[in-house]
Amino acid sequence: MEWQTPYYAVIFSSRKQAAAVEDYEAMAAEMVALAAEQQGYLGHESYRNADGDGITVSYWQTEEDIRAWKNHTRHLLAQQKGRRDWYEHYTVRVARVERTYTGGVF
Amino acid sequence: MEWQTPYYAVIFSSRKQAAAVEDYEAMAAEMVALAAEQQGYLGHESYRNADGDGITVSYWQTEEDIRAWKNHTRHLLAQQKGRRDWYEHYTVRVARVERTYTGGVF
Numbered sequence: 001m002e003w004q005t006p007y008y009a010v011i012f013s014s015r016k017q018a019a020a021v022e023d024y025e026a027m028a029a030e031m032v033a034l035a036a037e038q039q040g041y042l043g044h045e046s047y048r049n050a051d052g053d054g055i056t057v058s059y060w061q062t063e064e065d066i067r068a069w070k071n072h073t074r075h076l077l078a079q080q081k082g083r084r085d086w087y088e089h090y091t092v093r094v095a096r097v098e099r100t101y102t103g104g105v106f
Numbered sequence: 107m108e109w110q111t112p113y114y115a116v117i118f119s120s121r122k123q124a125a126a127v128e129d130y131e132a133m134a135a136e137m138v139a140l141a142a143e144q145q146g147y148l149g150h151e152s153y154r155n156a157d158g159d160g161i162t163v164s165y166w167q168t169e170e171d172i173r174a175w176k177n178h179t180r181h182l183l184a185q186q187k188g189r190r191d192w193y194e195h196y197t198v199r200v201a202r203v204e205r206t207y208t209g210g211v212f
Contacts, residue, residue, distance in 0.1 A: 002197070009117060009201050011163060013151055015210075045119055045161055047153035055151055055161060057117060089210030091108070095115050095201035098169075104121075104195030 003042050007097050008060045014082075014090035016052040024086050027078050034074060040065025052088075059097070066094060109148050113203050114166045120188075120196035122158040130192050133184050140180060146171025158194075165203070172200060 016024070035041055040061035048054030060066050069075060082090070122130070141147055146167035154160030166172050175181060188196070 009115070009199065011115060011117070011203075045159075047155060047159075047161060049153060053151075053153075055153060055163065057161065057163070083209050087210055089212045090208065092207040093115065093203045094205050095203040097117075097199045097201040099200050101198040102196065103189050104193055106195045 002100060002102060003059065003061075005097055005099055007042060008063055008066055009093075009095045009097050010058045010060065010066055011093040011095060012056045012058075012090065013093075014054055014056075015088040016048070016054065016086060017088050018052060021086050023081070027081065031075060031078050034072070035069060038065065038069050038072070041069075063094070108206060108208060109165065109167075111203055111205055113148060114169055114172055115199075115201045115203050116164045116166065116172055117199040117201060118162045118164075118196065119199075120160055120162075121194045122154070122160065122192060123194050124158060127192055129187070133187065137181060137184050140178070141175060144171065144175050144178070147175075169200070 032044065032046070035044065035058060042059035042061060044056060044058040046054070046056040060069070070079075138150065138152070141150065141164060148165035148167060150162060150164040152160070152162040166175070176185075
């Protein structure tokens with residue numbers, strides 16, 4: 001996947017709480033689907049290891065798109081639950097992608 | 107981990123070749139250790155799933171630091187082997203981290 005620079009990346013790094021949280025998976029899936037419908041959404045990648053550490057990077061056309069998604073009503077609820085119930089800690093980084101290189105066969 | 111913005115992120119997304127490659131793990135570990143010794147290195151996060159898709163995000167103080175690491179002799183060899191032997195495809199994105207938010211207990 002390649003998009004014209006500059007565009008934006010939101011790097012969300014987190015550690016999930018050890019206790020199983022039943023509504024996490026459903027909400028996470030909903031957020032992925034909902035984000036994909038938003039203005040300016042380009043794509044995302046998401047990983048989590050067995051220790052509970054994970055990263056999700058989403059890509060957006062503009063900072064305005066990121067702000068709108070951050071303030072989406074349903075996403076605000078997910079953020080609130082995330083802070084309260086799901087994550088031990090998290091870091092969100094908003095970054096402007098300046099240049100890209102690719103190789104291999106996609 | 108929090109560093110003063112602006113700083114830079116190198117987002118390296120890749121799919122590993124399915125065939126086992128014996129020297130990959132050793133070289134990957136060496137690159138992690140070597141990167142940590144370089145000027146301007148701040149930190150990194152790395153994940154790969156069972157399908158062979160992975161992401162490594164490294165954080166650097168300046169673009170100059172990224173260029174120097176990209177051109178490090180040993181790292182150039184690793185990049186060459188990566189293109190030839192290890193990855194089906196990869197994307198490198200160089201991004202300027204504009205702002206960060208954190209929550210929870212680190």
